[in-house]
Amino acid sequence: MIELSKAEFEVLDAVWLGYPATASEVIARLSDNKEWHEKTIKTLLSRLVKKGALSFEKQGRQYNYTPCIAREEYTLKESQSFIERFFNGRIAPLVSGFAKSEQLSQHDIDELKKVIDDWEKQQK
Amino acid sequence: MIELSKAEFEVLDAVWLGYPATASEVIARLSDNKEWHEKTIKTLLSRLVKKGALSFEKQGRQYNYTPCIAREEYTLKESQSFIERFFNGRIAPLVSGFAKSEQLSQHDIDELKKVIDDWEKQQK
DNA sequence: ATTAATTGATTACGCGTGTAATCTTAACTT
DNA sequence: AAGTTAAGATTACACGCGTAATCAATTAAT
Numbered sequence: 001m002i003e004l005s006k007a008e009f010e011v012l013d014a015v016w017l018g019y020p021a022t023a024s025e026v027i028a029r030l031s032d033n034k035e036w037h038e039k040t041i042k043t044l045l046s047r048l049v050k051k052g053a054l055s056f057e058k059q060g061r062q063y064n065y066t067p068c069i070a071r072e073e074y075t076l077k078e079s080q081s082f083i084e085r086f087f088n089g090r091i092a093p094l095v096s097g098f099a100k101s102e103q104l105s106q107h108d109i110d111e112l113k114k115v116i117d118d119w120e121k122q123q124k
Numbered sequence: 125m126i127e128l129s130k131a132e133f134e135v136l137d138a139v140w141l142g143y144p145a146t147a148s149e150v151i152a153r154l155s156d157n158k159e160w161h162e163k164t165i166k167t168l169l170s171r172l173v174k175k176g177a178l179s180f181e182k183q184g185r186q187y188n189y190t191p192c193i194a195r196e197e198y199t200l201k202e203s204q205s206f207i208e209r210f211f212n213g214r215i216a217p218l219v220s221g222f223a224k225s226e227q228l229s230q231h232d233i234d235e236l237k238k239v240i241d242d243w244e245k246q247q248k
Numbered sequence: 249a250t251t252a253a254t255t256g257a258t259t260a261c262g263c264g265t266g267t268a269a270t271c272t273t274a275a276c277t278t
Numbered sequence: 279a280a281g282t283t284a285a286g287a288t289t290a291c292a293c294g295c296g297t298a299a300t301c302a303a304t305t306a307a308t
Binding site: 022023024042045046060061062063 | 284285286287288
């Protein structure tokens with residue numbers, strides 16, 4: 001699995017918002033939330049390319065970046081390893097922890113029910 | 125929040141198995157699964173103390189280590205920040221990702237249903 | 249009482265990460 | 279055509295982490 005740092009993931013996330021994307025576009029997208037220097041973001045883009053998370057095509061003197069992996073795929077892998085490390089690979093204890101500490105809203109519960117529902121239909 | 129590295133967490137996890145615990149006990153507990161050198165584990169214990177995750181009392185020339193935080197508390201915080209980073213703070217998409225990729229067993233589903241059930245009773 | 253052993257403390261060291269600054273070169277400007 | 283930008287490449291640097299080895303001191307053994 002490609003291992004990304006927190007900062008690298010945030011940059012990749014900005015690319016996932018719409019791609020191909022130039023560095024300037026990524027920088028613009030991130031400028032709302034983060035106080036990152038332009039140079040910092042470019043460094044992170046380079047590291048993402050080096051790690052095989054982004055590919056690019058030259059377009060004049062700019063690069064057009066495209067993710068090499070889907071967000072769902074990446075987050076699934078991360079979720080798996082997270083749940084493995086903290087909950088022995090089982091997902092219910094995580095949800096249960098949220099429930100116990102009142103982190104769940106009715107909306108969350110409804111969504112979870114739907115997920116379960118869909119899963120059961122799938123099994124049928 | 126106390127920030128622990130992966131290795132630090134694994135050592136703390138071994139302390140949670142039963143405490144107070146001496147370094148030797150922790151080393152023994154970890155020896156089954158990990159190939160860590162004794163010195164490495166002691167370094168990690170020290171770092172956990174420095175970070176405020178473990179406290180200790182001298183007992184002869186050994187230390188008796190005790191966690192300063194509960195496992196549930198720590199994993200909940202970690203879960204929150206994980207879900208925040210990857211799923212905008214919502215838990216259903218995580219579960220949904222597992223479902224879609226066939227990572228869920230009937231057992232998991234049953235557990236999740238129970239969590240939901242308990243939550244709803246709580247609300248009543 | 250010395251010596252040996254064991255425990256925690258201190259030091260080590262290369263790699264990844266966050267955070268940029270500087271360098272180089274290709275593309276606009278005039 | 280020459281100068282000026284601006285984009286990416288390269289370099290920088292301190293700190294955390296994984297992974298121990300060495301140092302110091304106190305207890306246990308003889």
